[in-house]
Amino acid sequence: MAPSIYLINPRADFPSYHGAEIYDHLGLTSTTWIADLAITTVAAMLPDNFEVTLCDEYLNAVNLDSSADYIGLTGKSSQAGRMLELAQAFQQRGKVVIIGGPFASLSPEIVRPYCDILVRGEIEAIAPQLFADLQSGQWQTEYVGGQPDLRSSPTPRWDLYPNEYALTGCVQTSRGCPFECEFCDVIQYAGRKQRHKSVEQILAELDILYQHGYSGVFLADDNFTVFRRRSKELLVALRDWNHRQPDGGLRFSTQLSIDTAKEDEILQLCAEAGVHYVFIGIETPNEDSLRESKKRQNVGINLLDQLQRFLDHGIGIIGGMIVGFDSDGPDIFERQYRFAMATSIPIFTLGSLVAPQATPLYARMQKANRLLSGNDQNAYAAAAPWQTNIVPELMSRETLLTGIRWLGNRLYHPNAFGQRVLQFIESYNQSASAISNFRKARRKIDGETLEIVRDVRRLGSDEAKMFSEIMTATRSNPVTQWHVLQMMFQYRQIRYMYEQGHFWEPHLAEYSEPNFSDTSSPIALV
Structure with missing residues (x-):
């Protein structure tokens, strides 16, 4: 049998x-x-x-x-x-x-x-x-x-998967990252020596995903562009593959580091290949925090200028944002907010610093007796992004929670979020050589995505006003429409997440700084 x-x-x-x-x-x-x-x-x-x-x-x-x-x-x-x-x-x-x-x-x-x-x-x-x-x-x-x-990794069995219910397909072209960020568990698992699939493997996987009806694919690399020569070769292949597709090309998304912006050629190739948006771990404008966590690739550069270079090439950004580093005092929350509002990045994945098991940060916190105890939260790190498993250095856990609660509500209040979307629409510049013939999204779930976007208007009068202003603004720069719909969808998901965690308290956005004397939040610290 x-x-x-x-x-x-x-x-x-x-x-x-x-x-x-x-x-x-x-x-x-x-x-x-x-x-x-x-x-x-x-x-x-x-x-x-x-x-x-x-x-x-x-x-x-x-x-x-x-x-x-x-x-x-x-x-x-x-x-x-x-x-x-x-x-x-x-x-x-x-x-x-x-x-x-x-x-x-x-x-x-x-x-x-x-x-x-x-x-x-x-x-x-x-x-x-x-x-x-x-x-x-x-x-x-x-x-x-x-x-x-x-090169020994097989082509995934997508024929066994319910592809009609996934928004985005997935291809991993490499594993590992040579950087050594103290809080990152990826390199503990996948290593710092990046390994690559062949271009032929990758294109074969894309062929199958295309046959299954996807209009977008996430390139699930830990750092897509860290080896420039290999990245350029792959991007050229993706560009040429996209141009050959009879029903229009795929939109790609991936993860990469901000130092990619130093090289205009690779940004141009990303645009030509159809890389439409990227996740970048910005983390913080506090350079002391970047140094302590060994995120050296973000140190000594003008973050705002480097981020704008992606938008100049028609590549949208989702920004990683972390608070609670050892060098972060109670002023970090206002500082992060000012930084975010100076960008044209609507979506930030705000979270408290956590120490996943097996990371150098976990070992350092354990040695300093700064890991929270009492259950397996130590190892799980944190479920909700505002939770942490470590004791902060320059503030209490209560101060950290009050500050991140204020920051999250300030960032995603419709007035502030809407302002960043409008800044994106104004500053986004699609490259003249970028692929423009993309495959239309025609599945049932793609239509339901539009229902979710429209639901933003029903969240309240401020949200309805924001929605109207944003949709009107896209007419001045029509190439931003796809990006804006993605942002509005993700905004609705974030609002749901915040509401589920009893984190959404929009009245906090009325205050220009956190009220650290307010300890009435029902949110769990761990």
């Missing part, structure tokens, strides 16, 4: 800036922002005689009564609570539970009691042995993978 396995990507423990939980909240089709690469890639490594079923919990309920011989769970720290909850439920039903992925690799001692088989590290090199053992029924309790050559 053929062995069977049920591969599950659990929901996150809390809505996120990059989530799509707003669809469910508004009674629309369950949707995920980015199609899951983990379970589809693992499925591609299974021997042909395995029966495999995929479950992305963002899209389908987990079947706790699955008849599969093996249950495979994966997840990041943001999914850890739900992942372990599901593992325990399957254990109670007598199932053989396998757990792998980033969280299992970085926090094995937490995961160990919840699984029969623990998979640490990347799976490509150990997959043949693991699945042969499962097939024979003589499996080990732990398998440890390394950092394999990505």
Whole structure:
């Protein structure tokens, strides 16, 4: 009898800036922002005689009564609570539970009691042995993978995935990042030596995603442009591939570092290839905080000028923003707000500094006895972005929470958010050589995205006024319309996230600075 396995990507423990939980909240089709690469890639490594079923919990309920011989769970720290909850439920039903992925690799001692088989590290090199053992029924309790050559990574099994319910497809062209940011757990898992798939592999994966109807793809690299020669070669290939598509090209998004702006050629190639927006970990305008966290690539430059260079090439930005570094005093919240309002970046992923397990920051906080204790929050880091697992250096935890609560409400008050969108519309300049023939988004969930955008008007009179002003302004720069719709969708998701966490208190935006004497917030500190 053929062995069977049920591969599950659990929901996150809390809505996120990059989530799509707003669809469910508004009674629309369950949707995920980015199609899951983990379970589809693992499925591609299974021997042909395995029966495999995929479950992305963002899209389908987990079947706790699955008849599969093996249950495979994966997840990041943001999914850890739900992942372990599901593992325990399957254990109670007598199932053989396998757990792998980033969280299992970085926090094995937490995961160990919840699984029969623990998979640490990347799976490509150990997959043949693991699945042969499962097939024979003589499996080990732990398998440890390394950092394999990505040319051995198979094409994900997108034919098994419900692609019609994912907004964006996903391709990982590399793993690893040479930088050494103290708070980053990615390099602890994927390493500082970046490894790459071949251009041929990447284009083959894009061909399949295109066939499945996607109009956009997230390039899930830790730092897409860090090796310039390789990045340029790939961008040229993406540009040429996009021009060949009969139904229009794909819009790409990715993650990269701000030092990319130093080289005009690579920004131009991004625009020509269809890279429409990027996530940049700006973190803070406080250079002392950047130095302490070893985020050296952001030090000694004019952040505002460098960020504008992306917009000058028609590339939108989502900015990472962190408060609570050791060099941050109570003035950091006003300073971050002033910085944000000087940019043309509407979306900032604001969060408190957290110390994920296995990071240098975690080790330093542990040595200084500054890690919060009492449960597994230490290892999960934080579910909601305003939570933290460390004790700040220059302010109390209460001051940190009061400050970030003020900052979040100030940033996303419709007046301030609307102002940044208007600044974006005014300053955005699409490159003359940029691809302009993009594939139309025609699926049901794409239509529902517009319903979510329109729902912003129903949040209140200030929101309705903001919406009207923004839509009117896009007529003066029509090439910004796609970007603006994405921003408005993400704004609605953020408002939902803030409301779910009892974080949304718009009256705080009336104050020009945080009121640190106000301790009435119902939000949990951890």
